[in-house]
Amino acid sequence: MTTTEAGATAPSEQTECGEHATHGYHKQKDEHLKRLRRIEGQIRGLQRMVDEDTYCIDILTQVSASTKALQSFALQLLEEHLRHCVADAALKGGDEIEAKVDEATKAIGRLLRT
Numbered sequence: 219m220t221t222t223e224a225g226a227t228a229p230s231e232q233t234e235c236g237e238h239a240t241h242g243y244h245k246q247k248d249e250h251l252k253r254l255r256r257i258e259g260q261i262r263g264l265q266r267m268v269d270e271d272t273y274c275i276d277i278l279t280q281v282s283a284s285t286k287a288l289q290s291f292a293l294q295l296l297e298e299h300l301r302h303c304v305a306d307a308a309l310k311g312g313d314e315i316e317a318k319v320d321e322a323t324k325a326i327g328r329l330l331r332t
Contacts, residue, residue, distance in 0.1 A: 243298045253291055260284040292329055296322070 243250055261284060267277045300322060307318035 243295055246294075246298070250291070250295070253287075257284060257287045257291065260287060289329075296325060296329070299325075 260280065264277065264280055264284065267280060304315075304318045304322055307314040
């Protein structure tokens, strides 16, 4: 595990979904990037609100919207991981399915703690 700038831990080694190293989100990559840019804009809006001394409750409302947007993105990514990477491992069987289920379970646990 490595530590990111935000203090979160991230896997130090990237795991692949299969032999072709195509991730479950690959087909929706442009859609995901567009969504993340929109979320980034929301975060910049928060910075602007603080800089302009906006009323606290209005900032908190925007924080809530930004948080929900990130959670929604995370759930979409998780669903794609389950449909692609975990399903692929299930077809192969063996120890790989156990590893992918364990990996997904840990990711769900991290999402629930946020």
